[in-house]
Amino acid sequence: MAAITDPFARSGVPAKTKLILLGSPDFLPESLMNRARSLNLEHVSPDRLKGPEISRRRSSAASEEATTIAVMRRWFFARKPDAGFVLSDFPATLLQAKVFDEWLDSRDEALSAVIATSTGSVGPVAEHYRTLGLLLEPSDLAA
Numbered sequence: 001m002a003a004i005t006d007p008f009a010r011s012g013v014p015a016k017t018k019l020i021l022l023g024s025p026d027f028l029p030e031s032l033m034n035r036a037r038s039l040n041l042e043h044v045s046p047d048r049l050k051g052p053e054i055s056r057r058r059s060s061a062a063s064e065e066a067t068t069i070a071v072m073r074r075w076f077f078a079r080k081p082d083a084g085f086v087l088s089d090f091p092a093t094l095l096q097a098k099v100f101d102e103w104l105d106s107r108d109e110a111l112s113a114v115i116a117t118s119t120g121s122v123g124p125v126a127e128h129y130r131t132l133g134l135l136l137e138p139s140d141l142a143a
Helices: 030-038 046-053 061-078 094-106 124-131
Strands: 018-022 042-044 085-088 113-116
Touching: 018 124, 046 061, 061 094, 094 124
Parallel strands: 018 085, 018 113, 042 085
Antiparallel strands: none
8 A cells, every 4th residue: 555645634524533543652653643633633542531430450351341341432422423533542452343333333433544553563453444444554654
């Protein structure tokens, strides 16, 4: 795929851009992160949303995943449908990705792109979005 000079070009109105960052945003080109910040999009991470919810240590990975999905569901359905966002650390599992896809479908919304922070991203979440044609690798982005 040829380099994309503007990853926001396919997303229509910039304020409605919906992005997922797979991996740490620290590894993305600074120009891309500056552009995302300049659009005044809501930056969301489950860790930031769960902070007030944590009152005791979770007993299992399944309950931790259920808590993450519940917190993110609350955020997703409370936001305005046409509001843009940048998600990091979610979805982190294939289950979360599929659940998130169902939420988007239920509101007739679509992601603008999923940006991988490392070249050749592997794993079920990256493969899921690669199959849907939404995954952009760092090499696809113009610096």
